[in-house]
Amino acid sequence: MTVTEERPETPPLAPLSETLTLNMGPQHPSTHGVLRLVLELDGETILSAVPHIGYLHTGMEKTMENMPYQQAITVTDRMDYLSGMNNNLAYCLAVEKLLGLEIPPRGQAIRVMMSELQRIASHLVWLGTHALDIGAMSVFLYCFREREAILNFFEETCGARLTPAYIRVGGVALDLPMTVEKKVAQFLGIFTDRISEYRDLLDENPIWRDRTVGVKLLSREECFRLGVTGPVLRATGFPHDLRKMSPYCGYEQYEFDVAVGENADVFDAYRVRMQELRESVKILEQVIERMPDGPTNAADPKIVLPPKERVFSDMEALIHHFILVTRGFPVPAGEAYGAIESPKGELGYYIISDGSEKPYRVRVRPPSFYNLQALPYIVTGKMVADVVAAIGSLDIVLGEIDR
Amino acid sequence: MSEPTETPTPPPPSIEPELHRIRAAVPDAILGVEQKPETGHFWVTVRPRHLPAVVRTLRDDRTLGYAILMDLFGVDRPEEKERLQVYYQLYAPTRDRRLFLRVAVAEGERIPTLCELFPAANWPERETAELLGVRFEGHANLELLLLPDGFEGHPLRKDFPLVGRRPVLLFNSIRDLL
Numbered sequence: 001m002t003v004t005e006e007r008p009e010t011p012p013l014a015p016l017s018e019t020l021t022l023n024m025g026p027q028h029p030s031t032h033g034v035l036r037l038v039l040e041l042d043g044e045t046i047l048s049a050v051p052h053i054g055y056l057h058t059g060m061e062k063t064m065e066n067m068p069y070q071q072a073i074t075v076t077d078r079m080d081y082l083s084g085m086n087n088n089l090a091y092c093l094a095v096e097k098l099l100g101l102e103i104p105p106r107g108q109a110i111r112v113m114m115s116e117l118q119r120i121a122s123h124l125v126w127l128g129t130h131a132l133d134i135g136a137m138s139v140f141l142y143c144f145r146e147r148e149a150i151l152n153f154f155e156e157t158c159g160a161r162l163t164p165a166y167i168r169v170g171g172v173a174l175d176l177p178m179t180v181e182k183k184v185a186q187f188l189g190i191f192t193d194r195i196s197e198y199r200d201l202l203d204e205n206p207i208w209r210d211r212t213v214g215v216k217l218l219s220r221e222e223c224f225r226l227g228v229t230g231p232v233l234r235a236t237g238f239p240h241d242l243r244k245m246s247p248y249c250g251y252e253q254y255e256f257d258v259a260v261g262e263n264a265d266v267f268d269a270y271r272v273r274m275q276e277l278r279e280s281v282k283i284l285e286q287v288i289e290r291m292p293d294g295p296t297n298a299a300d301p302k303i304v305l306p307p308k309e310r311v312f313s314d315m316e317a318l319i320h321h322f323i324l325v326t327r328g329f330p331v332p333a334g335e336a337y338g339a340i341e342s343p344k345g346e347l348g349y350y351i352i353s354d355g356s357e358k359p360y361r362v363r364v365r366p367p368s369f370y371n372l373q374a375l376p377y378i379v380t381g382k383m384v385a386d387v388v389a390a391i392g393s394l395d396i397v398l399g400e401i402d403r
Numbered sequence: 404m405s406e407p408t409e410t411p412t413p414p415p416p417s418i419e420p421e422l423h424r425i426r427a428a429v430p431d432a433i434l435g436v437e438q439k440p441e442t443g444h445f446w447v448t449v450r451p452r453h454l455p456a457v458v459r460t461l462r463d464d465r466t467l468g469y470a471i472l473m474d475l476f477g478v479d480r481p482e483e484k485e486r487l488q489v490y491y492q493l494y495a496p497t498r499d500r501r502l503f504l505r506v507a508v509a510e511g512e513r514i515p516t517l518c519e520l521f522p523a524a525n526w527p528e529r530e531t532a533e534l535l536g537v538r539f540e541g542h543a544n545l546e547l548l549l550l551p552d553g554f555e556g557h558p559l560r561k562d563f564p565l566v567g568r569r570p571v572l573l574f575n576s577i578r579d580l581l
Binding site for chain 2 (some may be wrong): 061097226229233245336346348363369373377
């Protein structure tokens with residue numbers, strides 16, 4: 001043929017290939033943020049999948065190195081923005097380990113209450129979007145109705161809904177408003193029925209079952225090798241939950257079960273999370289029932305801000321307030337790791353202190369980062385439609401992956 | 404579908420068994436040990452070239468059971484001769500024990516990759532490589548992961564300015580993506 005002679009720069013045509021490279025994202029609705037997947041397809045079967053991340057990278061770890069410890073909390077809840085309270089908590093636990101602070105029982109109970117409410121809110125977003133991806137529109141609307149109620153509790157407690165910065169080093173920002181406990185208790189009564197409603201909508205729904213039952217995620221061994229934690233690991237039947245293994249904030253006082261699955265498929269991960277909603281309700285009921293009285297914050301004026309009314313009347317409180325706000329508090333040199341069971345898996349903060357008011361290095365161990373990394377191992381050999389189910393089941397948040 | 408799990412009574416925190424096993428498998432691997440048993444923190448500094456052997460020993464020993472590489476990250480300490488430190492957090496899920504392995508290298512030195520032992524190490528190694536400039540030997544693909552293509556410098560280093568050096572575009576045109 002003369003064509004190639006005239007245009008020598010054109011590469012020779014590849015042999016007729018059956019594979020198709022498909023770009024999915026970064027703005028695909030089922031990628032839950034800005035995730036880009038490059039899929040190589042043979043018909044509908046996936047030969048390889050390569051996630052491209054980093055679209056939301058803003059250097060949050062670097063930012064935190066340049067902020068006083070208390071201020072850096074505002075960065076943490078922007079990572080996993082669906083569970084801000086949990087991020088606050090993990091960070092504060094790590095700093096408190098360095099400081100050797102003890103939080104009074106009421107502060108602990110409020111923390112547990114907030115992180116369980118946040119877990120429910122996060123799971124509701126997961127359930128709603130997961131169902132939406134698979135084609136069950138109505139579940140999404142119901143889930144967001146209940147999530148709205150929880151965000152209203154947050155708003156009433158601390159003024160913010162999505163990025164609360166409520167849990168602080170040394171305790172919490174301020175005590176619970178008087179009405180919240182009662183409202184949460186009322187909500188829990190309704191919510192238990194609502195969980196059954198979601199189950200009625202999905203459990204026996206033939207479309208839902210077709211898309212989820214038997215879509216294998218990862219075996220236990222694969223989860224270990226890939227660092228996958230959270231409901232995906234528990235769906236393999238391995239009851240790993242930091243709230244039980246190494247309880248923090250007094251989780252050992254509450255009675256709850258660790259939900260586990262059997263088959264490690266998308267349906268089992270769904271059932272694990274549904275069970276976790278019920279367990280969270282159980283924990284919340286116990287927290288509210290035995291909410292202790294007393295202070296919410298550690299009694300260390302060098303770290304915890306004084307109450308506002310004392311700032312106006314007491315000179316020492318004013319000085320402490322001034323120093324804490326303008327300069328922050330020094331943290332003894334050392335290294336500590338604080339980890340919690342976030343709705344998505346193990347969320348940990350590793351903090352290196354050089355003895356100054358700002359952390360020398362903050363490393364976040366985001367569960368979604370490791371869970372997403374496992375996606376190619378899950379979807380290779382499956383159908384395109386399963387990618388959507390698998391992403392939904394991993395429950396990723398790109399904010400904490402890219403940081 | 405749910406079964407109650409019993410909280411295991413924690414054994415007295417000590418990493419003597421770990422150190423013993425490492426010393427038996429790789430005699431001169433350990434450079435230093437630091438521990439704070441009351442908070443469950445243990446750090447073992449390891450010679451870079453012995454890292455894979457040490458990790459393999461810890462992973463494959465059934466009684467130790469460090470089956471998960473929970474995290475991998477680096478720190479820049481410009482005032483030290485071996486300025487780049489990489490931390491490996493190993494986790495034993497059945498015992499709920501954590502062990503931090505520390506590896507320190509000077510600029511330009513290499514650390515063997517752990518991708519073959521733990522596929523989990525793939526992305527964090529890429530991240531550490533781009534953000535801190537640590538070189539991982541044997542990693543199949545050390546392309547930029549979080550940073551935009553063509554980014555110069557290592558932002559997590561202490562000498563990199565917080566606001567960056569120049570504005571960065573994710574891509575100039577759609578052609579760059581193809």
